Amino acid sequence: xxxxxxxxxxxxxxxxxxxxxxxxxxxxxxxxxxxxxxxxxxxxxxxxxxxxxxxxxxxxxxxxxxxxx
Numbered sequence: 390x391x392x393x394x395x396x397x398x399x400x401x402x403x404x405x406x407x408x409x410x411x412x413x414x415x416x417x418x419x420x421x422x423x424x425x426x427x428x429x430x431x432x433x434x435x436x437x438x439x440x441x442x443x444x445x446x447x448x449x450x451x452x453x454x455x456x457x458x
Contacts, residue, residue, distance in 0.1 A: 396448065398449050398454075400451020406419060419457075
Protein backbone atom coordinates (compact mmCIF):
# COMPACT_ATOMS: atom_id res chain seq x y z
CA UNK A 390 0.00 0.00 0.00
CA UNK A 391 3.01 2.29 -0.17
CA UNK A 392 1.58 4.16 -3.17
CA UNK A 393 -1.69 4.79 -1.31
CA UNK A 394 -2.42 7.48 1.24
CA UNK A 395 -2.23 6.75 4.94
CA UNK A 396 -5.46 5.21 6.17
CA UNK A 397 -6.76 6.29 9.57
CA UNK A 398 -9.33 4.30 11.52
CA UNK A 399 -10.82 6.74 14.01
CA UNK A 400 -12.07 5.91 17.54
CA UNK A 401 -15.33 4.02 17.89
CA UNK A 402 -18.41 6.22 17.77
CA UNK A 403 -20.89 6.12 20.67
CA UNK A 404 -23.50 5.02 18.11
CA UNK A 405 -21.23 2.25 16.77
CA UNK A 406 -18.67 1.88 14.01
CA UNK A 407 -15.44 3.67 13.24
CA UNK A 408 -14.92 6.39 10.66
CA UNK A 409 -12.26 5.49 8.09
CA UNK A 410 -10.32 8.15 6.19
CA UNK A 411 -7.59 8.09 3.56
CA UNK A 412 -5.67 11.28 2.87
CA UNK A 413 -8.36 13.15 4.89
CA UNK A 414 -11.15 11.82 2.62
CA UNK A 415 -13.89 9.94 4.46
CA UNK A 416 -14.22 6.42 3.06
CA UNK A 417 -17.11 5.45 5.32
CA UNK A 418 -17.97 3.99 8.70
CA UNK A 419 -16.68 0.48 9.34
CA UNK A 420 -18.40 -1.86 11.76
CA UNK A 421 -15.75 -4.57 11.48
CA UNK A 422 -12.70 -5.74 9.54
CA UNK A 423 -14.73 -6.78 6.48
CA UNK A 424 -16.10 -3.24 6.09
CA UNK A 425 -12.59 -1.83 6.40
CA UNK A 426 -11.27 -4.28 3.80
CA UNK A 427 -14.01 -3.23 1.38
CA UNK A 428 -13.25 0.48 1.85
CA UNK A 429 -9.56 -0.19 1.22
CA UNK A 430 -10.36 -2.24 -1.89
CA UNK A 431 -12.51 0.59 -3.25
CA UNK A 432 -9.66 3.01 -2.54
CA UNK A 433 -7.37 0.89 -4.72
CA UNK A 434 -5.54 -1.23 -2.16
CA UNK A 435 -4.75 -4.85 -2.93
CA UNK A 436 -6.59 -6.83 -0.22
CA UNK A 437 -3.86 -9.49 -0.28
CA UNK A 438 -1.25 -6.91 0.71
CA UNK A 439 -3.15 -5.13 3.49
CA UNK A 440 -2.19 -6.03 7.04
CA UNK A 441 -4.47 -4.53 9.66
CA UNK A 442 -1.70 -4.66 12.26
CA UNK A 443 0.88 -2.81 10.13
CA UNK A 444 1.21 0.80 11.34
CA UNK A 445 2.84 1.75 8.01
CA UNK A 446 -0.49 0.93 6.32
CA UNK A 447 -3.15 1.83 8.89
CA UNK A 448 -3.15 4.26 11.79
CA UNK A 449 -5.52 3.11 14.53
CA UNK A 450 -6.91 5.71 16.93
CA UNK A 451 -8.84 4.79 20.04
CA UNK A 452 -8.09 1.07 19.88
CA UNK A 453 -6.65 -1.43 17.46
CA UNK A 454 -8.18 -3.80 14.93
CA UNK A 455 -10.03 -5.73 17.64
CA UNK A 456 -12.01 -2.69 18.90
CA UNK A 457 -15.20 -1.81 17.01
CA UNK A 458 -17.66 -0.61 19.66
